[in-house]
Amino acid sequence: MARDQPAWYExxxxxxxxxxxxxxYAAAMRRALDEAGYDDIPENGLYVIGGLAGDASDVPLGRLVQELRISKQAAGQLVDTLVTRGYLTREGDPVDRxxxxxxxxxxxxxxADVQGAARDRIDADLHARIGDSGLRALKRGLAALVEIGRKDREST
Structure with missing residues (x-):
């Protein structure tokens, strides 16, 4: 690329x-899951499985619906599918029935382990390309976008 031409992403x-x-990320995770025999996970299932794996405690269904920003019916169908396919269990909350x-x-x-390993490979490649300071700047920028979104949702 000539010095006077902007980078392709500009x-x-x-x-x-x-x-x-x-x-x-999605393509790398999906490919790794498919190759490992987990080819029956629905689209939003990657988010659910990855999110549950990163959480130390059981997750209430209501929180899942809120985070996915899909209807309760769609979330229920997604959970039903993941339960039927053997990825999740669903039980009543012992505190709140x-x-x-x-x-x-x-x-x-x-x-979740397969998915996490695929994510880690992308993270390592990204780190090799942009380094520590670039990764910190990227995360700072993405966090700012998240905060803007939260502020906008709170004001409506």
Whole structure:
């Protein structure tokens, strides 16, 4: 590339870059899961399995619905699918019988490990390309976007 030409990404809007960057992770995780025999996880299932694996405690279904920003019906169908396919268990909350708590099964934990390893490979490649300071700056920028989104949701 000539010095006077901008980098390929300079003229691309941030939402498009974010979409494609997210796609890099999703494709790597999906490919790794498929190769390991976990080819029956629905699209939002990656988020659920990855999120549950990163959480130290059981997750209430209501929180899952809120984080996915999908309807309760869609979340229920997603959980039903993941339960049927052996990735999750669903039980009543012992404290509040109106709530359901979902947890990963052994199959779900194994899939989460595969998914996490694929994410780690992308993270390592990214770190090799942009270094510590670049990664900190990227995270700072993404966190700012998250905070903007939270502020906007709170004001509506």
């Amino acid at each position: 003229d691309i809007v941030v939402p498009a870059l974010l979409r494609h960057a997210r796609g890099t 109106r709530k359901l708590v979902i947890t990963l099964t052994e199959r779900g934990l194994d899939a």
